[in-house]
Amino acid sequence: MPIRRGPIPKTGGLMTFIGAPTGVIDELSPGMFGVFGVPYDVSSPDQIGPRVAPRAYRETSTYFQMMTARDATLVEINSRLTTDTNVVRNLVRDLGDLPVSHVDWDIMSSTLRNTAHDIASRGATPVALGGDHFITYPLVQGCLQALRESGEGSVGYIQFSSRLDLGARDPVWGDVWRGATARRLLDSETVCPENMVFIGANGYVPLEQWQMAERLPSTVITAEQVRTRGIPDVISEALHRASHNCSAVFVGIDIDVMDGGYVAMTGTPRFDGLRNVDLFEAMPLLARGPVGGISLCGLNPLIETMSLVKTGQRCGVEMLIRFIDEKIRLAGSYK
Amino acid sequence: MSDQARQLEDIGASTFLGSPHVALDKVERGMVVIGGAPHDSTHTSRFGTRMGPRGIRDGSLPLAQRIRDSGPDGILDLASGDRLTLPDSNRLVDVGDYNVYPSDVMKSTEGIAGGVEEVVKRGGFSVCLGGDHYVGYPSCLGYTRAVTELSPRPKIGYIHIDGHLDFRDDTPVWGKYNHGTNARRISELDLVSPSNMVWIGIQGWSDEEPVSAIDSNNGLIFTAADVLRIGPEEVARQAGERASAGCDFIYMSVDIDFIDTGFFPATGSVVNDAITPDIMAAILRILSGYPIGAMDFVEVSPRIDPSGRSMIMSTDLLLAHVAPRIFNITPSP
Numbered sequence: 001m002p003i004r005r006g007p008i009p010k011t012g013g014l015m016t017f018i019g020a021p022t023g024v025i026d027e028l029s030p031g032m033f034g035v036f037g038v039p040y041d042v043s044s045p046d047q048i049g050p051r052v053a054p055r056a057y058r059e060t061s062t063y064f065q066m067m068t069a070r071d072a073t074l075v076e077i078n079s080r081l082t083t084d085t086n087v088v089r090n091l092v093r094d095l096g097d098l099p100v101s102h103v104d105w106d107i108m109s110s111t112l113r114n115t116a117h118d119i120a121s122r123g124a125t126p127v128a129l130g131g132d133h134f135i136t137y138p139l140v141q142g143c144l145q146a147l148r149e150s151g152e153g154s155v156g157y158i159q160f161s162s163r164l165d166l167g168a169r170d171p172v173w174g175d176v177w178r179g180a181t182a183r184r185l186l187d188s189e190t191v192c193p194e195n196m197v198f199i200g201a202n203g204y205v206p207l208e209q210w211q212m213a214e215r216l217p218s219t220v221i222t223a224e225q226v227r228t229r230g231i232p233d234v235i236s237e238a239l240h241r242a243s244h245n246c247s248a249v250f251v252g253i254d255i256d257v258m259d260g261g262y263v264a265m266t267g268t269p270r271f272d273g274l275r276n277v278d279l280f281e282a283m284p285l286l287a288r289g290p291v292g293g294i295s296l297c298g299l300n301p302l303i304e305t306m307s308l309v310k311t312g313q314r315c316g317v318e319m320l321i322r323f324i325d326e327k328i329r330l331a332g333s334y335k
Numbered sequence: 336m337s338d339q340a341r342q343l344e345d346i347g348a349s350t351f352l353g354s355p356h357v358a359l360d361k362v363e364r365g366m367v368v369i370g371g372a373p374h375d376s377t378h379t380s381r382f383g384t385r386m387g388p389r390g391i392r393d394g395s396l397p398l399a400q401r402i403r404d405s406g407p408d409g410i411l412d413l414a415s416g417d418r419l420t421l422p423d424s425n426r427l428v429d430v431g432d433y434n435v436y437p438s439d440v441m442k443s444t445e446g447i448a449g450g451v452e453e454v455v456k457r458g459g460f461s462v463c464l465g466g467d468h469y470v471g472y473p474s475c476l477g478y479t480r481a482v483t484e485l486s487p488r489p490k491i492g493y494i495h496i497d498g499h500l501d502f503r504d505d506t507p508v509w510g511k512y513n514h515g516t517n518a519r520r521i522s523e524l525d526l527v528s529p530s531n532m533v534w535i536g537i538q539g540w541s542d543e544e545p546v547s548a549i550d551s552n553n554g555l556i557f558t559a560a561d562v563l564r565i566g567p568e569e570v571a572r573q574a575g576e577r578a579s580a581g582c583d584f585i586y587m588s589v590d591i592d593f594i595d596t597g598f599f600p601a602t603g604s605v606v607n608d609a610i611t612p613d614i615m616a617a618i619l620r621i622l623s624g625y626p627i628g629a630m631d632f633v634e635v636s637p638r639i640d641p642s643g644r645s646m647i648m649s650t651d652l653l654l655a656h657v658a659p660r661i662f663n664i665t666p667s668p
Contacts, residue, residue: 060605062380063380063604063605064540066540066542067540072542072543073542073543074540074541074542074543075540075541075542075543075546076539076540077500077537077538077539077540077541077546077556077558078538078558078560078561080546082543083540261597261598262595262597262607262609263597264597275609276595276597276607276608276609277559277560277563277607277608277609280607309596309597309600309605309639309640310596310605311595311596311597311600311605311607314596314605314607315607318539318607
């Protein structure tokens with residue numbers, strides 16, 4: 001209940017994702033989106049900071065509070081598709097931040113698995129605001145568990161990252177390491193290699209990881225190939241391969257897949273990456289496939305003066321909105 | 336000017352490009368006249384654009400230094416190969432900042448409009464530095480008041496370069512006069528022709544009503560995606576043709592959040608549209624060939640960009656449009 005009724009400035013009020021109502025998992029039902037923060041960044045070997053990204057996403061998402069304003073119709077200016085804000089408001093819940101353990105991965109991974117499982121079990125879509133990319137590994141496990149319990153099949157995985165994250169273990173960080181996200185999904189047999197798609201790798205990657213990717217029946221589409229082929233073709237292939245013999249696909253996005261000129265707030269900026277508008281174009285296309293969960297990771301709002309600028313968090317918020325909006329449209333919820 | 340001021344960019348009065356600071360009554364026909372509108376009380380999110388005029392002026396001083404150093408040879412535009420030299424009689428002046436009143440929007444409106452009106456009546460080309468984008472309305476208002484002395488019943492086109500339409504009629508908190516309604520208020524001005532209004536660079540979502548209103552006015556919208564697909568030069572040409580069709584003059588309003596914030600960080604409203612500064616410069620350069628009689632350049636918020644690059648960039652962007660009015664230009668051989 002707001003302290004006062006009536007209009008408030010968009011910078012005012014309780015800070016939730018796009019101003020959506022707060023809620024708990026038990027309130028979720030099929031077609032809904034459970035947005036939750038994972039302020040965890042201990043698996044990152046470089047600068048600490050992604051732990052404050054969920055808060056940064058929410059703060060910046062105040063620009064998009066019109067998405068959950070009451071009784072408004074919005075127009076996406078390129079497509080001229082309309083969005084009924086009452087429907088969005090009914091279908092999105094901000095579940096708050098998970099209880100994070102920075103010192104005990106067993107507890108952390110269990111929390112992540114259970115959260116993804118509980119949301120997916122209710123037919124809703126888990127949307128995780130990371131946090132390190134490594135949180136994606138237990139989230140995919142949780143989704144798979146929910147699928148199996150409901151008698152459905154396997155889960156595919158599409159990863160947007162400037163790297164492959166196929167490392168075995170880090171000499172310092174050991175097994176709990178951001179660079180091993182995809183490797184853990186393979187080693188634990190959470191995702192079959194043929195259902196794993198890597199999009200956006202660029203620059204230098206460790207030879208051992210590259211050779212592994214070539215050896216496996218996985219699909220690697222580099223940033224250069226995205227530029228050559230175009231997003232629609234790339235996403236079409238990615239969905240086809242990731243969903244083959246699978247009931248659902250999890251999308252893991254490391255924000256460093258974008259060129260550092262567009263999003264500098266990451267510990268691993270690259271300058272041969274994708275454009276922000278490439279990701280905006282990709283999200284509704286992904287929403288048209290069987291995507292059952294999504295994680296947005298790797299943003300470090302504390303880095304550089306760019307933390308004032310908020311390009312990364314705004315970009316991430318817009319990506320998620322474009323995904324959610326299209327999902328709702330396809331479900332026929334906009335009358 | 337002291338000898339030191341001739342040598343060092345950080346000494347002396349901070350005027351745009353080190354131009355003479357003059358009173359309004361010293362403005363002469365053909366001059367480009369810089370006037371600041373340090374107003375941001377109608378910005379709906381992150382304040383700070385009140386520092387815009389000062390920031391843009393400071394950011395122009397490194398180039399002013401290079402121009403002074405270049406002497407009679409002038410400076411070379413490496414993109415075009417053109418040589419720019421200063422004319423014998425100065426064509427650029429800075430009148431300082433117009434009167435603004437943070438607690439009284441209408442009083443600020445009249446303060447800015449009155450200054451621009453005076454500049455235009457004297458034959459100057461007004462460049463109003465914001466400030467949040469609301470200042471585009473009083474700047475255009477002053478322009479329309481002045482041009483009635485230049486033409487009996489002029490018709491004015493409008494070009495709006497921005498990441499946003501700014502065409503809401505009203506907002507629940509800020510009312511009818513803020514940086515999201517400025518273009519709507521301009522469309523209601525007597526001399527402005529709504530069907531000659533053109534938007535360049537719009538991205539993201541808008542309320543439905545403003546889009547419908549522009550469509551029913553037969554206005555023209557180029558989205559940021561259109562600019563990337565069609566190309567900045569062609570978009571600028573089509574925009575110039577539409578805005579000038581049947582019109583005597585064009586007013587141009589430039590919000591720097593047309594540019595992707597990754598490349599121009601100093602602004603309150605963050606935009607991710609992959610529009611780079613060179614795209615904006617190309618558009619502004621092409622539009623200098625159309626009958627634009629006054630402009631504003633708004634939403635620069637210097638404190639958000641401690642690196643200062645956005646303010647330095649602002650000079651390049653402004654010169655992309657006004658250089659032909661300030662310099663003698665010798666085309667590339």
